[in-house]
Amino acid sequence: xxxxxxxxxxxxxxxxxxxxxxxxxxxxxxxxxxxxxxxxxxxxxxxxxxxxxxxxxxxxxxxxxxxxxxxxxxxxxxxxxxxxxxxxxxxxxxxxxxxxxxxxxxxxxxxxxxxxxxxxxxxxxxxxxxxxxxxxxxxxxxxxxxxxxxxxxxxxxxxxxxxxxxxxxxxxxxxxxxxxxxxxxxxxxxxxxxxxxxxxxxxxxxxxxxxxxxxxxxxxxxxxxxxxxxxxxxxxxxxxxxxxxxxxxxxxxxxxxxxxxxxxxxxxxxxxxxxxxxxxxxxxxxxxxxxxxxxxxxxxxxxxxxxxxxxxxxxxxxxxxxxxxxxxxxxxxxxxxxxxxxxxxxxxxxxxxxxxxxxxxxxxxxxxxxxxxxxxxxxxxxxxxxxxxxxxxxxxxxxxxxxxxxxxxxxxxxxxxxxxxxxxxxxxxxxxxxxxxxxxxxxxxxxxxxxxxxxxxxxxxxxxxxxxxxxxxxxxxxxxxxxxxxxxxxxxxxxxxxxxxxxxxxxxxxxxxxxxxxxxxxxxxxxxxxxxxxxxxxxxxxxxxxxxxxxxxxxxxxxxxxx
Amino acid sequence: xxxxxxxxxxxxxxxxxxxxxxxxxxxxxxxxxxxxxxxxxxxxxxxxxxxxxxxxxxxxxxxxxxxxxxxxxxxxxxxxxxxxxxxxxxxxxxxxxxxxxxxxxxxxxxxxxxxxxxxxxxxxxxxxxxxxxxxxxxxxxxxxxxxxxxxxxxxxxxxxxxxxxxxxxxxxxxxxxxxxxxxxxxxxxxxxxxxxx
Numbered sequence: 001x002x003x004x005x006x007x008x009x010x011x012x013x014x015x016x017x018x019x020x021x022x023x024x025x026x027x028x029x030x031x032x033x034x035x036x037x038x039x040x041x042x043x044x045x046x047x048x049x050x051x052x053x054x055x056x057x058x059x060x061x062x063x064x065x066x067x068x069x070x071x072x073x074x075x076x077x078x079x080x081x082x083x084x085x086x087x088x089x090x091x092x093x094x095x096x097x098x099x100x101x102x103x104x105x106x107x108x109x110x111x112x113x114x115x116x117x118x119x120x121x122x123x124x125x126x127x128x129x130x131x132x133x134x135x136x137x138x139x140x141x142x143x144x145x146x147x148x149x150x151x152x153x154x155x156x157x158x159x160x161x162x163x164x165x166x167x168x169x170x171x172x173x174x175x176x177x178x179x180x181x182x183x184x185x186x187x188x189x190x191x192x193x194x195x196x197x198x199x200x201x202x203x204x205x206x207x208x209x210x211x212x213x214x215x216x217x218x219x220x221x222x223x224x225x226x227x228x229x230x231x232x233x234x235x236x237x238x239x240x241x242x243x244x245x246x247x248x249x250x251x252x253x254x255x256x257x258x259x260x261x262x263x264x265x266x267x268x269x270x271x272x273x274x275x276x277x278x279x280x281x282x283x284x285x286x287x288x289x290x291x292x293x294x295x296x297x298x299x300x301x302x303x304x305x306x307x308x309x310x311x312x313x314x315x316x317x318x319x320x321x322x323x324x325x326x327x328x329x330x331x332x333x334x335x336x337x338x339x340x341x342x343x344x345x346x347x348x349x350x351x352x353x354x355x356x357x358x359x360x361x362x363x364x365x366x367x368x369x370x371x372x373x374x375x376x377x378x379x380x381x382x383x384x385x386x387x388x389x390x391x392x393x394x395x396x397x398x399x400x401x402x403x404x405x406x407x408x409x410x411x412x413x414x415x416x417x418x419x420x421x422x423x424x425x426x427x428x429x430x431x432x433x434x435x436x437x438x439x440x441x442x443x444x445x446x447x448x449x450x451x452x453x454x455x456x457x458x459x460x461x462x463x464x465x466x467x468x469x470x471x472x473x474x475x476x477x478x479x480x481x482x483x484x485x486x487x488x489x490x491x492x493x494x495x496x497x498x499x500x501x502x503x504x505x506x507x508x509x510x511x512x513x514x515x516x517x518x519x520x521x522x523x524x525x526x527x528x529x530x531x532x533x534x535x536x537x538x539x540x541x542x543x544x545x546x547x548x549x550x551x552x553x554x555x556x557x558x559x560x561x562x563x
Numbered sequence: 564x565x566x567x568x569x570x571x572x573x574x575x576x577x578x579x580x581x582x583x584x585x586x587x588x589x590x591x592x593x594x595x596x597x598x599x600x601x602x603x604x605x606x607x608x609x610x611x612x613x614x615x616x617x618x619x620x621x622x623x624x625x626x627x628x629x630x631x632x633x634x635x636x637x638x639x640x641x642x643x644x645x646x647x648x649x650x651x652x653x654x655x656x657x658x659x660x661x662x663x664x665x666x667x668x669x670x671x672x673x674x675x676x677x678x679x680x681x682x683x684x685x686x687x688x689x690x691x692x693x694x695x696x697x698x699x700x701x702x703x704x705x706x707x708x709x710x711x712x713x714x715x716x717x718x719x720x721x722x723x724x725x726x727x728x729x730x731x732x733x734x735x736x737x738x739x740x741x742x743x744x745x746x747x748x749x750x751x752x753x754x755x756x757x758x759x760x
Contacts, residue, residue: 165624169624176617193587227651397682405709428652454609
């Protein structure tokens with residue numbers, strides 16, 4: 001382990017890599033600060049630059065963008081009241097009133113230090129948990145791995161928001177796109193329709209950039225008036241941050257800091273639940289635990305610490321899932337998985353044991369990126385104010401050209417620009433029709449891996465009962481079934497009677513595969529799950545299976561409209 | 564008769580596309596000389612599993628759209644209204660298409676400058692001072708990125724077939740100058756050391 005850390009450290013501690021990471025952090029900070037410019041888009045646009053780099057350098061740069069982007073959102077959120085990214089929505093609730101009250105420096109400082117501490121806590125959990133989880137991954141056989149892929153894809157349903165079916169359709173379209181071209185087992189061309197250029201399949205990057213960045217940019221310029229506007233910061237560029245005061249204020253609130261960071265890590269571990277959810281959850285919990293909840297929304301420092309610590313810690317959680325199980329925790333880690341594939345590194349549950357140098361480099365890079373973010377945030381504050389003066393249509397035009405240039409640089413093939421174009425059209429049309437884009441991307445990333453796992457399953461045995469007799473496979477199938485309906489459960493919780501038995505039923509059903517596992521700890525865990533499920537059922541029974549009537553409704557939550 | 568709602572039409576199109584792909588999936592055949600080994604997966608199996616799922620979901624989507632149609636969409640006034648609503652994205656797609664068609668003739672640099680300038684002028688307005696700004700921005704940004712990729716990252720970008728000499732001259736001179744400057748920077752520490760010693 002020490003040897004791997006030293007090798008990974010040596011690769012990261014070169015001047016070139018450090019410079020690239022710093023550039024990544026600055027790019028992320030500025031991109032995160034621009035309203036409407038998501039972190040995922042920034043990571044996608046940085047991807048073409050990483051082709052010429054080693055996997056460690058490339059991933060280090062992208063982690064820099066990721067961490068920078070998570071922290072960048074607070075700048076525009078606090079200074080303009082418009083969150084730069086969805087991950088800093090809750091920061092604006094107290095950050096903006098505090099800045100408007102003449103304490104912009106303090107608000108920014110507290111946000112920056114909370115982000116830093118949140119990121120460091122996330123990194124510590126990542127280092128401690130990922131290798132342990134990866135050991136479990138070594139127990140996986142092809143049946144378990146295929147079930148894991150199916151589970152990851154069913155989770156995409158929850159990304160669809162209102163309509164689960166649209167999410168599943170989008171995920172299946174992604175899988176179908178991944179089948180185009182020669183199959184990996186026999187090399188037979190599929191769905192090429194006689195076009196030679198499609199023989200090798202669609203390159204991942206043009207598909208990703210087309211679906212995500214291209215379609216998004218065109219949506220941004222749809223309205224002529226808003227396209228001619230600028231990005232909106234009219235703040236004073238000479239704001240000064242007193243770091244000592246800010247760090248002290250954050251550390252005084254250590255309980256809130258640790259709780260919010262752990263909420264962030266936990267949310268990151270859940271596939272598809274990213275920092276856009278964790279910041280609101282952490283804010284909500286901070287308000288509930290506060291002695292002065294009435295001060296929230298008026299410029300309370302706890303209201304800045306909670307969301308900022310949570311959103312940076314989420315990255316640690318998402319990276320745990322990516323490294324330990326080889327499935328993306330969120331859209332950004334999905335892009336990183338794509339980047340690994342471009343560098344011929346196939347993500348799998350054995351990733352940490354098979355690619356220890358890259359794995360430890362990711363751990364170290366995540367730590368370092370948080371320190372870099374802390375150092376560079378003040379510098380980029382001026383850059384942010386400048387960038388926000390640029391007109392949206394100018395930025396969109398230049399980035400569209402850059403997209404074309406970037407995807408061409410991948411293989412020096414003009415067909416890739418056409419791929420970008422057609423997937424841009426597809427992404428735009430799907431968004432306009434209300435289909436989510438993220439499941440398509442997850443489908444494209446996981447399609448090939450899932451097919452290979454299925455091919456191994458068929459090669460090993462033609463007995464399909466292995467899917468239900470192997471504990472891990474059954475575990476993921478049960479989890480997948482329940483997670484498919486989780487969004488419906490969340491919407492109807494407390495309103496429909498079936499929602500009262502959803503969680504107890506999930507606990508009891510999950511206990512079956514856990515009980516089938518070897519050892520002592522897991523059967524004990526299974527027993528606890530059963531006891532927990534039965535206790536919840538007993539509680540519901542004691543409460544008389546009460547559900548809210550339609551007209552009772554629920555008080556508006558933070559997610560629906562502010563504190 | 565009640566007008567079909569948007570979701571119903573989309574579901575029907577999806578089902579039709581699934582039908583086409585299903586039909587084509589039966590053309591996926593292993594060549595005679597490469598017979599499948601026992602236990603080897605048929606290359607058409609995985610696509611058909613996906614398509615089966617897609618058909619099932621499309622049918623549910625269709626049923627959903629018929630049983631509980633979505634709330635009335637914003638009235639956009641027929642094809643004209645639809646065009647007005649999506650005018651900018653449609654123009655951008657057309658401009659991007661034209662850019663791709665021009666690349667073989669003008670090369671990435673010139674076609675890129677024209678594309679960025681055209682997009683900005685189309686979206687931002689055609690006032691004289693704006694045209695000047697757009698021209699400057701397109702030359703600087705496209706030129707800058709071309710320099711990074713062509714000179715610093717040594718990517719072979721598409722060349723112009725209409726002005727091959729001009730592009731060759733640019734590549735040789737601009738990349739040559741940048742290499743010379745890079746060489747100076749690389750030699751500077753050694754020169755300083757020699758002077759100090």
